[in-house]
Each structure stands twice: as C-alpha cells, then as structure tokens.
Amino acid sequence: MKQIKNERYQETYNEVVLDNGLHVVLWHKPGYEKSLFMMMTPFGAMDLAQLQNGERIEHPSGIAHFLEHKMFAMGEKDVMNMFSEMGANVNAFTSYRETAYYAGTSNDPKEPLKLLLDFVQKLDIDQASVEKEKGIILSELHMYKEMSDQRLLMEAYTSLFHKHPMRFDIAGEDDDVSNTTVDQLYRCYEMNYHPSNMMLICVSGHDPKELLEVIETNQAQKQFAEWTPCETLRAEEPEAVCREDFSFTMDVSEPKLCVAYKLKGITDPYERLKSEWTIRFLLDANFTSLNPRYQQWLDQKIINDFCGCDIEFGEDYGILMFYSETSKPEEFIRLCEECMAQMKQGTLDENLLNQLKKRYFAQGVRSMNSFDDIAVSFCRSYFTGIDYFKTLDIVDELTKEDVRSVVHKLDNQHRAIVRLMPK
Amino acid sequence: MELVKNVSLQLDKNDKFKDIGISIRFMAPLRKELASLRSLLAIMICDRCEKYPTKKQMSDIQDNLYGTQISAQTVGYGKAQVLEIRTRVIDPRYVKDKELLQSVFAYIHEALFHPLLNEAAFEEAKAVLKAKLMRLRDDAAQYVVAQGLRLAGEGSSLAISSLGDLEELEKLTLDDVLRAHKHLLHEERIDMIVCGPIDEAQITALIQQHLSFQARNVDLESHYIFHSEQASRYEKEQRVVNQCNIFMMWQTNIGICDADYYALRVANAMFGQYPTSLLFREVREKRSLCYNILASLISFDGAMVVTTGVEAENIDQAIDVIHTQFQRIGSGEFDEELMTVSKTMIINSLRASKDSMPSVIAQLYQNQVLNQNISIDERIKRIQAVTIDDVKRVFKNCRHCMSFVVCQEDDQDETD
Numbered sequence: 001m002k003q004i005k006n007e008r009y010q011e012t013y014n015e016v017v018l019d020n021g022l023h024v025v026l027w028h029k030p031g032y033e034k035s036l037f038m039m040m041t042p043f044g045a046m047d048l049a050q051l052q053n054g055e056r057i058e059h060p061s062g063i064a065h066f067l068e069h070k071m072f073a074m075g076e077k078d079v080m081n082m083f084s085e086m087g088a089n090v091n092a093f094t095s096y097r098e099t100a101y102y103a104g105t106s107n108d109p110k111e112p113l114k115l116l117l118d119f120v121q122k123l124d125i126d127q128a129s130v131e132k133e134k135g136i137i138l139s140e141l142h143m144y145k146e147m148s149d150q151r152l153l154m155e156a157y158t159s160l161f162h163k164h165p166m167r168f169d170i171a172g173e174d175d176d177v178s179n180t181t182v183d184q185l186y187r188c189y190e191m192n193y194h195p196s197n198m199m200l201i202c203v204s205g206h207d208p209k210e211l212l213e214v215i216e217t218n219q220a221q222k223q224f225a226e227w228t229p230c231e232t233l234r235a236e237e238p239e240a241v242c243r244e245d246f247s248f249t250m251d252v253s254e255p256k257l258c259v260a261y262k263l264k265g266i267t268d269p270y271e272r273l274k275s276e277w278t279i280r281f282l283l284d285a286n287f288t289s290l291n292p293r294y295q296q297w298l299d300q301k302i303i304n305d306f307c308g309c310d311i312e313f314g315e316d317y318g319i320l321m322f323y324s325e326t327s328k329p330e331e332f333i334r335l336c337e338e339c340m341a342q343m344k345q346g347t348l349d350e351n352l353l354n355q356l357k358k359r360y361f362a363q364g365v366r367s368m369n370s371f372d373d374i375a376v377s378f379c380r381s382y383f384t385g386i387d388y389f390k391t392l393d394i395v396d397e398l399t400k401e402d403v404r405s406v407v408h409k410l411d412n413q414h415r416a417i418v419r420l421m422p423k
Numbered sequence: 424m425e426l427v428k429n430v431s432l433q434l435d436k437n438d439k440f441k442d443i444g445i446s447i448r449f450m451a452p453l454r455k456e457l458a459s460l461r462s463l464l465a466i467m468i469c470d471r472c473e474k475y476p477t478k479k480q481m482s483d484i485q486d487n488l489y490g491t492q493i494s495a496q497t498v499g500y501g502k503a504q505v506l507e508i509r510t511r512v513i514d515p516r517y518v519k520d521k522e523l524l525q526s527v528f529a530y531i532h533e534a535l536f537h538p539l540l541n542e543a544a545f546e547e548a549k550a551v552l553k554a555k556l557m558r559l560r561d562d563a564a565q566y567v568v569a570q571g572l573r574l575a576g577e578g579s580s581l582a583i584s585s586l587g588d589l590e591e592l593e594k595l596t597l598d599d600v601l602r603a604h605k606h607l608l609h610e611e612r613i614d615m616i617v618c619g620p621i622d623e624a625q626i627t628a629l630i631q632q633h634l635s636f637q638a639r640n641v642d643l644e645s646h647y648i649f650h651s652e653q654a655s656r657y658e659k660e661q662r663v664v665n666q667c668n669i670f671m672m673w674q675t676n677i678g679i680c681d682a683d684y685y686a687l688r689v690a691n692a693m694f695g696q697y698p699t700s701l702l703f704r705e706v707r708e709k710r711s712l713c714y715n716i717l718a719s720l721i722s723f724d725g726a727m728v729v730t731t732g733v734e735a736e737n738i739d740q741a742i743d744v745i746h747t748q749f750q751r752i753g754s755g756e757f758d759e760e761l762m763t764v765s766k767t768m769i770i771n772s773l774r775a776s777k778d779s780m781p782s783v784i785a786q787l788y789q790n791q792v793l794n795q796n797i798s799i800d801e802r803i804k805r806i807q808a809v810t811i812d813d814v815k816r817v818f819k820n821c822r823h824c825m826s827f828v829v830c831q832e833d834d835q836d837e838t839d
Contacts, residue, residue: 010517031439034775078708080698085760087767106774107767135711142666143714143732146563251663253557289478298547305551306558325554355486362489362513366442369780423663 001026001212006389011368013378014208018219021196023382026208027374035109035204036371038102039120040379043192045170046096046314049233052191056233061165062137062172063188065094066180069133070125071101079119088112094170097314098383102375109206110214117200117218123189130182138178141171148252152420156260156321159243159416163235164317167242194227195219199379203371234316240414247419254325255421256306259336262414263318269384270394272313277395278406279311279320281356282343287322290352302331318409329419337412346407348400357396364392428638432630433787435618442511443524443619444780445531447634448788450612452643453504453580458497459552459587460595460603461506464538465495466548467600468508471539484530489513489520491527493534499585500792501723503645506607508535511780514620524625528633535634540604545597556589563664567829568730571670574658575825579649581724612641614791616784645792646679648725655823659830667738667830671729671745673821679722680793683820685805686813687720687727692765693814694718694752695729699764701748701757702729710744712737727821735830742826753818755811762811770803 001016013027044064050057071092072079083090088105090112103116144150154169161167171177202211241262266272284290287309297303307324322336367373381388425431451457469492475481485492491512498505510531515523560566569584576582613636617626651674677683695702695718702716716731733741751757776782777799790796797805 029439031437032778034778081764084697084699084764084768087771089768089771104775106771106778132711136707136714139666139711139732139734140714142734143564146664146666146732148561250561251563252561254554289482292477292479295478299543301550304554306554355483358518359486359490362442362491362518365513365517366490366511369441 001208009365009368009389009392014212016212018195018216020219020222020224021194022219023199024212024215025199025201025378026211027201027203027378028208029203029205029371032205034104034106034371035113035202035206036102036104036375037109037113037116037200037202038100038375038379039116039198039200040098040100040383041192041198042098042383043197044095044097044099045168045172046165047192047232048165049235050191050230051233052230053228057187057191059188060172060176060180060184061168062170062177063180063184064099065171066133066137066177067123067185067188068092068094068099068101069137070130070185071119071123073125073129074119074122075124079115082115083112086111086115090116096166096170098380100376100379102372104371109204109211113202113211113214114218117215120193120198121195121222123186123193125182125185127182130180130185134178134180137171138174141169141174141177144169144171148250148256148420151248151250152256152258152323152418155246155248155418155420156258156416157319159246159418160241160260160262160319161317162238162242164237166317190225191230195224196227197229199382201375201378203374237316241416243416245417245419247421249421249423252420252422255327255329255419256323256325257329257332257420258321258323258418259333260319260321260416260418261340261412262416263313263320263409263411265316265318266313266409267315269386272315273384273386273391274394274398274402275406275409276311276313278398278402279343279410281348281353281398282403282406283309283311284356285348285352286339286342297335300328300331302326302328302335320410333417340410340412344407344410344412346404348403350400353398353400353403357398360395364395426630427636429641430613430615430636430638431791432615432617432627433791434621434623434626435616435783435787436621436623437618437783438620439778440514440619440780441517442513442780443617443621444784445510445512446616446784446788447508447531447535448614448616449506449607450500450503450614450641450643450645450792451506451606453499453502453583453585455583455588456591457603458504458583458585459591460599461504461607462497462585462587463548463552463592463595464600464603464607465497465506466551467540467544468534468538469493469495470548471544472533473537473539474533476539488523488527488530489518491530493531497585497587499580499583499723501645501647502580503643504585516620524629528629532633536608538604540597540601542597545600549592549595552587552592553589556586556592559586563662563666563668563829564730564732567668567670567827568728570660570829571672571728571825571827574827575651575656575672576649576724576726577651579651579724580647581649581721581726609637610639610641612639612643614788616787618780618783618787646723648676648678649674650676651824653824656825658825659828661832662829664829664831666732667735667828668732669730669738669741670827671742672824673727673749674824675720675725675727675817676820676822677817678725680795683813683817684722685802686809686817688769689762689765689806689809690752690814690818691718691720691727692769693757693761694748694818697765697768699761699768701751701761702745705748706731706741706744710740712741712744738828738830746823749818749821749823753815753821755815759811762809762814766806766809769806773799773803773806
C-alpha cells in the first residue's frame with residue numbers, strides 16, 4: 001500500500017491495486033465519525049458505441065443510467081433496504097462520462113463497505129423488474145424536463161451537436177428507455193463493470209488498514225471473467241452546430257436565453273484542464289461582477305441575477321456558454337459576442353490573475369471538507385489520468401502567457417442560440 | 424453565552440474543518456408585511472456597502488479574503504422569520520495570513536452595519552427579489568409546496584412565505600428598508616455562532632471589536648402548533664406542465680418541545696423519509712408511480728407534508744395509496760423491522776450531523792432558540808426509546824388538512 005501525504009492541503013491517502021485490478025484509494029480523515037465509499041466506472045451517457053475484442057456494440061441512449069437504476073436489485077432483495085438495515089445511506093449518479101455508486105454511514109463501516117462491493121460487482125435482473133423500472137425512469141426524465149434551467153441546458157446541447165451523444169439527455173430518450181432490454185443491460189454491464197475498469201475510494205475517519213482488510217477479504221472470495229478494455233467510438237461530428245437558433249416554450253414568467261459556442265475538443269488531459277481554468281479566469285474577468293460594466297448590464301436589464309457562463313472541454317468536444325433571463329435577447333447576444341471578442345484579446349491584469357488564484361485555491365482547500373467532493377474529484381482525475389492534487393495546483397501555475405495562448409481555442413464561428421419563451 | 428440581553432454568541436471549536444463558519448441570525452415575527460421587506464434587506468446587505476460601493480469592489484475584497492463571500496437568506500421558524508448572514512473563511516493556516524480573520528470581521532462589519540442603501544441599489548434588489556419569487560412560481564415542484572402551504576395554512580404563519588410575496592414587495596420603499604435595517608441592528612434578537620478551527624479568545628475579541636450590539640428587549644415565540652378547524656380539503660390548479668405535482672399536509676398536534684416529538688420523527692421516517700419507508704416502497708417501488716416521494720416535518724409549526732410528482736392519470740391512485748400508508752402507521756399495520764430500520768437511519772443521520780458544519784450550526788441555533796441544551800447523544804437516546812405504541816399514537820393524533828395538486832390543463836398538447 002502506497003501512502004501519499006500532501007503538506008499543502010494537509011491530507012493523506014493510501015493507494016493500492018488489487019490482484020483483480022480494482023484500484024483502491026483509502027483517504028483518511030481523522031476526527032470524522034462518518035465514512036463514504038464510492039465505486040466508479042468510467043462508463044457514462046456518452047458511451048453509446050463501444051468496441052471490444054473487435055466487435056462494435058451500439059447501446060440505446062440512457063443505458064448507463066438505466067443500468068445504474070437496476071444495479072440496486074439483488075434478486076428478491078432490495079439493496080437500499082439492506083443498507084438501511086445497517087444504518088447506511090446508498091445512492092448513485094450517472095453523468096456523461098461515468099457512473100458512480102456510493103454509500104455513507106456513521107456506524108461501523110465494514111458491512112456497508114462489503115455490501116457496496118457485492119451489489120456493484122453483480123448484476124441480478126429479470127424481464128419483469130426491468131419493465132417495472134421503466135415507469136420510474138420515465139417519471140425522472142419528465143421531472144427534469146419540467147425544470148426550465150435543466151431544459152434550457154439540454155436544448156443547448158441538442159442544438160450544438162448533430163451526432164455526439166451529448167445531444168441526448170443523460171437518462172436517454174423516452175423511446176430508448178421504453179425499448180431497453182435485459183440482454184442489453186447485461187452486455188453493457190459485462191463490458192464496463194470489471195474490477196480492473198473501476199475504482200473504489202473510501203473517505204473515512206476509520207483506520208485505512210482495517211478497511212483494506214475488509215476489501216481484500218471480500219475480493220479474494222470472488223472470481224471475475226477475463227476482460228479486455230473497451231474503446232468508445234464516436235461518429236464524425238461536423239464543426240457546425242445542429243440548430244443555429246431554436247425556440248421553445250414553457251410555463252415560465254421571464255424569457256431565458258442561452259448563447260452556446262461549439263469549440264474543438266482537446267485530447268491531452270492536462271492541457272484540457274489548464275485550458276478550462278484559463279478560460280474560466282477570462283470569463284470571470286469579463287462576464288461577472290469583476291467587470292465594471294456588469295452593473296450597466298444589470299441596470300439596462302440585459303441580464304438579471306440569473307446570469308452565468310460555463311466552459312467545458314472533452315476529448316472530442318468543447319462548449320462555452322452564456323445564459324440569462326432577459327427580455328432583451330438581441331442585446332444579450334451582442335453582449336456575449338463582445339465578451340468573446342474581449343476574451344480573444346488574451347489579456348488579464350496581473351492583480352486580477354492573482355486574486356482569482358486566491359479565490360480558487362481557497363475553494364480547492366474547502367472542497368476537502370466534503371467527502372463527496374473528494375471521492376468524485378479523485379475518481380474523475382484518476383480516470384482522466386491526472387494526479388488529483390495537480391488538478392488543484394494547476395490554478396496556481398497559470399500565467400499571463402497561458403491566457404495569451406488559450407485565445408486560439410476561443411472560436412466564435414459556431415454558435416447556437418436557444419430561447420425559452422413564456423407560454 | 425449571552426453577550427448582552429438577547430444577543431448571544433456560541434463558539435464551537437472543531438479542528439477537523441478546513442474553514443471557519445460564521446452565522447449571524449436576526450429574528451423577527453414572520454408577518455406578511457415584513458417578510459418581503461427583510462428578504463429585500465438580506466439581498467442588499469450582501470450586494471454592496473458604503474466602503475465598497477460597486478460590485479467590482481465587493482468581488483475584489485472577497486477574492487482578496489480568499490473567496491470569503493457573505494450570503495444572506497430568510498428562513499421561517501414557526502411564527503418567526505430569521506434573517507441569517509453567513510460566511511465561511513478558509514482556515515488561516517493554509518494561507519499563512521495572520522491578519523485574515525481581522526480583515527474578514529472588519530468586512531462583515533462594513534456589510535452589516537453600512538450596507539449601500541440608496542434608491543438605485545433598492546430598485547435593483549427589488550428586481551432581484553421579484554425575479555426570485557417569479558422563478559419560485561415557475562418551478563411547479565416548488566410552487567406546489569408554496570401554494571399548498573398558503574392554502575392549507577390560511578390564517579397562520581404556515582401561509583406566509585419567508586421569502587415574501589409580490590404584492591407586498593410592490594408596496595415597499597427605500598425608507599421601509601432603512602427602518603428595517605435600523606430595527607435589525609437595534610431591536611431584534613441576535614444569535615451568533617462561529618464554528619471550526621478557531622481560537623475562542625481571538626474570536627470573542629473580534630466579535631467584541633467588530634460586531635458589538637446593544638442590549639434589547641424582545642418578546643417573540645417561534646414554535647407553535649398549527650391548528651385548523653376546516654374540514655379536510657382537496658384543491659386542484661391547472662397549469663401548462665407535463666408532470667403533475669402533489670402536496671398533502673397534516674396537522675400533527677405535536678410541538679417541537681413536546682415529549683412526543685421524537686415519536687413523531689420516527690413515525691414520519693417510517694411513513695416517507697427514507698427509501699425503506701412505506702411511501703417509497705408502495706408508491707415508487709411497487710407501483711412505479713413516481714421517481715421522488717418524501718414526507719417531512721415542519722417542526723416549528725406542528726405540520727407534516729408529503730410531496731411527489733406523478734403522471735396525470737395516476738394522481739388519484741397516488742393520493743389513495745398515500746392515505747392508506749398514513750393509516751397503516753396509525754393502526755400499526757407494519758413490521759417492527761420498519762421501525763427499527765427507520766430509527767437506525769435517523770440515528771445515523773444525527774451522528775453524521777457532527778461532521779457537517781451547516782448541521783452543527785443548525786443544531787446549536789435550534790437549542791438556543793428553544794432555550795434547551797439537548798446534545799446529539801441525548802437526541803439519539805430519545806429516538807431509541809420510541810415504541811410502536813408511541814408511533815401509532817402520534818399518527819392517530821394527526822389530521823389531514825389538505826391535498827393540493829398542480830396538473831396539466833385539460834386541453835394541453837401532451838407532446839410538448
């Protein structure tokens with residue numbers, strides 16, 4: 001077991017890879033009563049076409065999320081009940097890139113830890129239970145569609161992409177959910193849930209050695225089939241957006257507008273992260289209250305308090321978006337274009353650069369109060385291939401030169417406008 | 424400790440946290456004409472102050488204090504509305520800045536004692552609050568709760584939104600805000616809580632230096648037991664929505680300080696708080712009628728509510744099933760295991776609350792407001808002591824007040 005101590009953040013964790021390939025991280029938080037255990041696979045809503053052993057497999061949209069729901073059945077037993085009986089909570093989430101299962105308790109952590117390993121490492125479903133789950137998933141899908149902010153974001157993704165899986169909701173399309181089969185779920189599970197494709201992280205006040213013993217004993221009792229890694233396949237995505245200007249209506253009081261730019265993806269993970277941070281700094285400097293003109297935009301009612309921006313890069317996509325509630329859509333669009341033009345100049349005042357470094361360094365330190373944040377961020381950085389603490393330190397390393405050089409990634413040629421209008 | 428009459432300070436030293444939480448809570452009666460006003464004041468306190476009169480200057484100072492932001496919110500506590508000013512500052516040992524806490528308290532002083540209260544800032548805050556209230560209405564799941572409480576709690580504090588309402592907001596002037604600010608500082612009950620890796624003597628000195636208040640006379644009860652004479656009601660509102668939202672409310676006839684309160688917590692947990700509950704099992708798992716369903720207590724008002732979202736054709740069935748589960752608890756038609764598991768879950772969450780700064784602060788505040796000193800361990804003991812008969816008794820004593828449904832218009836195009 002390898003121990004990693006970080007003086008800057010005053011945190012310690014231990015790391016080991018088991019014989020079956022499971023990567024285990026034991027993060028020690030002395031003084032805490034609770035424990036959080038998370039198992040993650042880098043299989044998410046974006047992985048709709050995969051290649052394994054030379055065979056191309058197409059999954060229906062939403063299958064990662066459907067599988068997440070069905071993992072909670074162990075034959076006749078209900079996993080949630082079993083955790084509750086131990087005084088533990090259990091939950092899961094699916095994102096575009098991963099699926100994660102996590103259990104938390106303030107009681108003795110051993111049994112919940114074993115149960116987490118047991119239920120994630122076995123899929124036990126039948127036709128009847130799969131059919132029954134469809135109603136629950138459709139209800140969840142419809143619930144999110146009723147949330148205007150979620151819907152605006154989803155329509156923006158759908159506007160940006162022709163073929164990329166981000167054009168679908170994480171939970172999938174209604175028809176795909178309704179037609180998902182037991183066989184598809186089993187195949188998907190076998191392709192993506194092997195121990196050597198997963199990570200287990202334990203964030204706990206308990207002794208890491210004791211927890212490791214529990215894990216090793218549990219894993220030694222199990223046999224896993226041979227497994228070869230899968231490759232996610234993507235269709236060629238055109239540079240242009242799918243819908244340049246799209247409107248839809250909902251029962252809302254004020255119109256909402258999203259201006260989204262389609263950028264190129266970045267394959268190198270470190271460069272991807274660094275570019276995200278650099279552009280985030282530029283967005284902060286130009287499109288938030290750090291810009292002295294922000295007050296005028298508010299006074300002129302071009303934006304209101306529901307106003308924001310975001311940047312995200314993947315290997316094969318990039319999204320930069322601005323949004324606000326506004327009844328002056330054309331002025332808002334002009335504002336976004338001006339902001340893009342300003343950012344493309346690639347300048348950031350030294351003082352501003354330093355003050356943003358202070359803000360985000362503290363945010364990084366504070367994030368380590370949260371067991372969930374540690375677990376999710378650590379797993380993500382592991383699957384991305386970047387050292388976890390490096391992902392935090394990157395902010396401190398940014399220079400004015402980085403700001404200048406990121407400019408070529410800010411392409412404003414491919415723009416999608418999404419308008420949510422009151423009914 | 425009481426610093427002066429009706430102004431208290433509680434310190435909770437805890438080195439495991441990486442930041443220091445500061446919560447300053449002002450309590451006033453929850454009245455329709457005051458709720459919007461104090462919510463407006465909360466927005467203005469966080470927005471700008473005389474020393475930093477632009478948003479840019481506010482952002483600059485916050486960044487230079489390592490992202491120390493001040494947030495303010497208004498929350499209902501029974502018959503009272505609490506305006507809370509909250510901030511979290513990084514533990515200075517991470518930034519090797521010995522003056523950091525001094526600067527943070529000086530900044531809080533400026534924001535709290537000298538907010539920018541002029542016409543322009545007032546109009547902007549009014550627009551912000553108006554937008555928040557409108558958005559609350561836009562979200563059908565939030566709206567059903569707000570409107571359900573307004574209808575079911577008519578004539579009581581339950582019917583008053585602590586965020587305020589549009590009608591009252593329109594009537595407000597800058598003079599009202601100036602008076603409310605003065606009242607906040609000089610007349611209202613104040614409870615301050617500081618939690619985290621602190622030096623108690625240093626914090627006490629900083630509070631005395633920067634957050635000094637005079638004694639005040641306050642006569643304000645927060646908790647009460649909601650009572651309605653009206654018969655059980657069913658109301659429906661149509662909107663352009665695809666999913667229907669259900670709100671149901673019961674009066675519990677049990678106050679937060681009553682001996683039966685812990686039995687009510689266990690009963691509520693068995694009914695609909697956890698995935699093991701009857702509602703989750705029967706409405707979601709067995710019948711696939713919904714994704715989310717939750718029963719929760721409004722403890723300071725003596726009320727219990729259930730909320731869920733279902734498809735239009737399932738509304739009646741869902742309401743029937745919810746009523747049936749409620750009756751099952753009252754008549755004891757459940758396995759003892761359900762009670763045991765529910766207690767275990769409550770105890771787990773009570774223990775976990777020691778590891779969460781917002782929960783620690785909330786517990787300290789509740790004890791202070793209720794003038795009690797019940798530790799987490801004592802709460803756990805009380806939960807453990809609850810019997811099946813206690814659970815049956817408290818639910819038999821509850822009375823259904825209202826079911827309120829927000830559903831789609833009859834002629835709505837369902838494909839939209």
